[in-house]
Amino acid sequence: MGREKSATAEKIIKIASEIFAEQGYNGAKVDAIAKRAKVNKATLYYQIGDKATLYSAVLDRVLGQTINDVCHAVKGAGDPESKIKAFIHTLSVSSQAANFTAPIFLRELASGGKTLPDSALQHMGKLLGALTETIQQGIDEGIFRKVNPLFVHMMILGSILLYQTNEPIRRRNVAKNPEIYNPDHFLKNEESAEQILDLILSAIRA
Amino acid sequence: MGREKSATAEKIIKIASEIFAEQGYNGAKVDAIAKRAKVNKATLYYQIGDKATLYSAVLDRVLGQTINDVCHAVKGAGDPESKIKAFIHTLSVSSQAANFTAPIFLRELASGGKTLPDSALQHMGKLLGALTETIQQGIDEGIFRKVNPLFVHMMILGSILLYQTNEPIRRRNVAKNPEIYNPDHFLKNEESAEQILDLILSAIRA
DNA sequence: TAATTGTTCAACCGTTTAGTTAAAACATAT
DNA sequence: ATATGTTTTAACTAAACGGTTGAACAATTA
Structure with a gap:
């Protein structure tokens, strides 16, 4: 199945990730991608x-990488709380650092995932599965109360994706009326992950 | 500023909301909107x-309506917990019922709100403001612990928007492999709002 | 070295798109 | 009846777009 890709193909897919993230599928122009990738x-x-x-390749690359990072980090952690921490931190960092998971993810949701290839669907299933397993483990051990893992998942994913993608809007808002500036609204990656972790753990602890 | 709109204009904007929600700005074709609205x-x-x-008008209509609903419901509630409940329930119901807030919202976030008119920005500010006020009130009354309201906001908004827009993907997933079907993943509006409310209150209660 | 194969390029093609135009039909009120 | 505002028809434009072509270039093999 996965025949290995040439360096040129990799470069194109990387640049395409940027442009699809910025503009969406219909907004991204093939000419623009070729130009920025410096190929004909x-x-x-x-x-x-x-x-x-090309878009399928981008989805596979972007979602696959982020989700693999997260699942790997979760596996590496010990107790359920550490796993949740790993989940949130890794997702927060990996989906921001030089890759374009968040906008692509949000756009896919917005269009009902009509164009999601099955591989991407499986990736997403893996992500939900990892969290569900962790939460179930915590419930079994008596450290988490009985909660619906799907909604915890939505909460984590939602807050991370929204906080990230919301940043330019918050900046613009502050630029318009500087008197509303609040440092709590501009936390760094690690700090924001910490905030989310704190809220999530409080929400699910027994 | 807001000169009143003709019935025809209203009809066009309503249909355009549908199509922009389904296809995004670049995916929506003017001819298709005119056709579905049955106007030349x-x-x-x-x-x-x-x-x-046209897109600006849609944003104003869709975001404005949903957010007004929410703010109105919050004002009508008494204690902070009731206000949070009103916030979540109203947002959940209003953003789903025959209007197209969620996809449009997510797409705007994905593109960094580059095209958001100032009016839409103000709407969003109102929404955050309403929640922040409520939470601060709860903290002052000693029933909520000290939390960062922005993240609570992201959590509520994120989980509602993601749960809603995720539905077709969950359905498709179950259609592919029916053995993973789980009724907890297909809750009705009201029930899902209840789940989110429960998690949020647990997260922020003192 | 000559032939073969894989890769890149500039120019091109047909279609779709947002937006316009002008004339005519319809509606409403003065 | 006339004037004003609205809608339709249907053709049109100019630009942008996804995709193709044939020749040139580079790497490999014989």
């Missing part, structure tokens, strides 16, 4: 195929 | 103006 458009079609195929 | 394209341009203006 025909090269793009030679290496990848059509626009839809 | 020339009428659309006569009544509204260009595509960007």
Whole structure:
């Protein structure tokens, strides 16, 4: 299945991730991607195929990487609380650092995942599975109360994605009326993950 | 400023909300909007103006309505816990019922709100303001612990928007492998709001 | 070295798109 | 009856877009 990709193809997919994240599928123009990747458009079609195929490759790369990071970190942690911490921290860091998970994810949700390839669906399933397992473990051990893992999942994912993607809007808001500036609204990655972790643990602890 | 709109203009904006929600700004075609609204394209341009203006009107309508609903419900409630309950329930119901807040909201976040008109920014500020006030009130009364209201806000908004927009993906997942079906993943509006409320209150109670 | 294969390029093609135009039909009120 | 505002029809434009072509270039093999 996964035949290895040439360096040119990798470069194109990386740049395409940026542009799809910024503009969405319909907003992203093939010419713009080729230009920013510094390859001829025909090269793009030679290496990848059509626009839809390129987008699938981007989804696979972006979602796959982030979710693998998270699942790996969760496996590496011991008790359920540490696993939750690993989940939140890794997701927060990995989805921000030089990759474009959040906007792509949100856009996919907005369109009902109509174009999500099955591989991406499996990735997402893995993510939910990892958290559900952890929470169930915590419930079994008596340290978490009985909660619906799906909603905890939505809460974690939602707050991380929204906090990240909301940043430019908060900045613009402050630029418009500086008197509302509040340092608590501009926490760094690690601090924001800490805030979310604190709220989530309080929400689910027995 | 807000000169009142003709019935035709209202109809166009309503249909446009649907299509922008389904397809995003770039995916939505002016011809398709005119067709579904059963008006001639020339009428659309006569009544509204260009595509960007139409989109602004949609944003104003969709965000404005939902957020007004929420703020109104919060004002009508008494103690902070009731206000939070009103916030969550109203947002959950209003953003789903025959209006298209969630996808439009998520897409705006995904693109960093580049095209958000100032009016929409103010709406969003109102929403955050209403919650922040409520939480501060609860903290002052000693029933909530000291939490960062912004993150509570992201958590509520995030879980509601994600749960809603995630539904088709969950359905598709279950269709692919029916053995994973779980009724807890397909709660009705009111029940899901209840789940979120429960988690949020546990997270912030003193 | 000559032939073969894989890769890149500039130019091009057909379609779709947002937006316009002008004339005519329809509606409403003066 | 006339004037004003609104909608339709249907054709049109100019630009942008996804995708293709054929030739040039580079790497590999014989």
